[in-house]
Amino acid sequence: MKRIFTRYTMASLFATALSQVALLVLFWAWEMDAMTATTIAFLVGSVPHFLLIRRWAWGNVGNEGRRAEIIAYIVVTAAGGALSIGITTVMDWLLEPLIDDRGWRSFGLVLTYLVSGAPVFLLKFFALDRVFRRKASHTPSAPTDSQDTDAATSTLQPHAA
Template structure:
């Protein structure tokens, strides 16, 4: 009997799920969109509550990162079981941390830049949210490529597969 950790560290067996790159991209995009929805609810809620852009974008990022990992790992790349810490979890955290830092940095910078404009609460939330979302749109392609080629590189591929 294999443990969950040992089973998850092994590459998929021949005949396992063979998602092509387009299917992985679409599924990763869908899981990212769902995670973005969670992030958006968190971001808007905290912004309306009056939290700082740095706190708002950080907590919104974290609120979306966890479900995105779980959903993308299982649905887009066909992984199950406990994730291998050094092979999946830590590289995933590094990739999304770069994405998150980009979103937090751009949102925080925008918050500082629009402060002198004294925008009303509604318009301040709109401007910050556009920047927060835009930063994710900018880095999605890079994030997908890194996850597909580095983090989950052998998921859904059989030993002779070149995709």
Template sequence: MLPVRRPRLLIRLFRAATSSVLATAISQVTLIGLLWWGAIPALASAVAFVAGAIPNFFLSRRWAWGRRGTPPVKSELMPYFGVIALTGLASVGLTTLAGWLTEPLNLSGLVRIIVLDTVFLSGYAIVFIMKFALLDRLVFRHETRTREARSKT
């Protein structure tokens, strides 16, 4: 059986960006909904980040990096959670900071949501390249097959 080859860097980048856009859309719906219902920015952005991070792992793992089967905990899941935690802290931190900075301005509900959402999206854009590099070079760097693929041979 021939070894599974990883897609080239630009293809992986495009695919990771596409899956990240989907995850961002999920996060956006979650963030805006929670802010609309009156959640504090720190809680809303944290829940929104997690809501997008979970499907993003499975989609990007399969599509961008060509991994199948059960993800190994030690070599993929734990490093992924580490990378995601760092990028999540950046997004949540920026949104929380924006919440604190806009609090004295007494912005109306919709304007405040737009400001916080813009900051949340900016945080995603800023950390995407860093996240991609860490995932590509740290989490999914090995060309080893997953457990499911190994068990079939």
């Protein structure tokens, strides 16, 4: 579990970095509105995040279970994304009359985006782990905890003749 969580965290940091760069470019340089820029930035990070966590964190390959993983990822990520997009949009609305400089407002939006994503980070991990691990636990190379326990117990107990 520790290895999976570490890899999930690293993939999340990478996806967040991609999203932040996209948000800065779209909002500051291209002067898009906050909702559009945040939505696109969110999507920019979501696709590589799914690919990384599926293959690298949980070690799932092939088509088996992919549909359930995609659906779970979309539902869980969309809920977190909607929260981040909504909070970032409201923050832009609050900052606009206070800060004229678009660069400083961009910084405020990036900070808001990061902070708004933090509360759902663990919830998202545990929700996705239930779906992604279910597939991984059915492969012979990834025995479940109960299989490990059963194997250890059977070697300690005498066999009936």
